[in-house]
Amino acid sequence: MTTPSPVKPALTTADLPAAVLSAINACVGACRATLIQLEGDRDRLRGALARRIHPAPDGPVRRLCAVDGAHAMAPAAGATFAAIAAVAVEDATLTDQDVLVQLMPPVEELETIIGGARTVMELRLLAKRIRATTSGLFILDGSFYSVLLEINRLLVRHAQDARRGRMAAWWTPFDDMLTAFFADEDWRAVLSSRRVIAHPKLATAADDVAQLAPHLSGTVTDRTLWSTVLEPGEYTLPVPLIRRDRPHLLTGYRSPRLKDFAERRAVIEQAYGQLYVIYYRPDAAAPAYRIELPSALIAREPLGAVLATFRAALRLGALQEPLPQFLADAICRQTGRALEATAEGARTLLQNEFGLSLVQRYLGSYRTR
Secondary structure, three states: OOOOOOOOOOOOOOHHHHHHHHHHHHHHHHHHHHHHHHHHHHHHHHHHOHHHEEEOOOOOOOOEEEEEEEEEEEEEOOEEEEEEEEEEEEOOEEEEEEEEEEEEOOOOOHHHHHHHHHHHHHHHHHHHHHHHOOOOEEEEEOOHHHHHHHHHHHHHHHHHHHOOOOOOHHHHHHHHHHHHHHHOOHHHHHHHOOOEEEEOOOOOOOHHHHHHOHHHOOOOOHHHHHHHHOOOOEEEOOEEOOOOOOOOOOOOOOOOOOOOHHHHHHHHHHHHOOEEEEEEEOOOOOOOEEEEEEHHHOOHHHHHHHHHHHHHOOOOOOOOOOHHHHHHHHHHOOHHHHHHHHHHHHHHHHHHHHOHHHHHHHHOOOOOO
């Protein structure tokens, strides 16, 4: 004899909001537990990290220039409009810009290709600004390590297509960009400069958490940990950016146009071994910031100028980043709007030739706005 399964009650319109509220309460409970653990462990954690905590040195404030980039894509007839933009903002002035708009076929890993090209454009623009000035401080948006990963993904994809014996025509602008990027040694210029730091706003590293607070692993990042431990005006002693367990080789890519490419690649890899990480909490109202910088800037005197410049650029309390970095990011994010206008302009011109219904069928949006 079988037992009939219980009949599920019919859902009502109130069930979904109730489920959402229940989920919110569960999230609040998880966050509450994390905050209690952080506050409860603060003294112990600060004691364990005491050797790495120092008062921040002071120094002169330099001019600050930030470089950032963004990309966007819009569907077309059997293809995709892709746009990449990179800008440099010094203090509150747009000082340089670069843009690439390309019609791309439907290829796999398009996001990887465009994202890597955007990173290359950012570094080329940064190298250009470094060569154009003899003073000041530059901020790269993101981590030096994320830059490495983004470009390496592009290089791997490029190498995969190159092994087929013939590169597709759409690769041409990206291939030319990569060749110029390595030939002009833009990456080396950035990594060897004594005036470049990186500030990843979405810092996700959790090495210190895993070592000192494993019960919080998977819950908080190192930036959260140091925001809890550091007092205002303190920073952490530098540690290497590249840990032994992190691969950091440039894989796959070979440049037939550059016979000494292996030597150029070795210089870049060696430069990554000279990059360091600190966390800095400028004041009581701010969290700890992750700052990556070359070995030339970790001595007390140049570090004092870096921290003073970084602190001075935090002009608005609502912005958790230096003003030039915020402005560069805000400008680049308009790329998507510009690309929508480009796609709309193409549709309008084609309608006169092919008719409204046909153009909308192939060039219309596949999703409701």
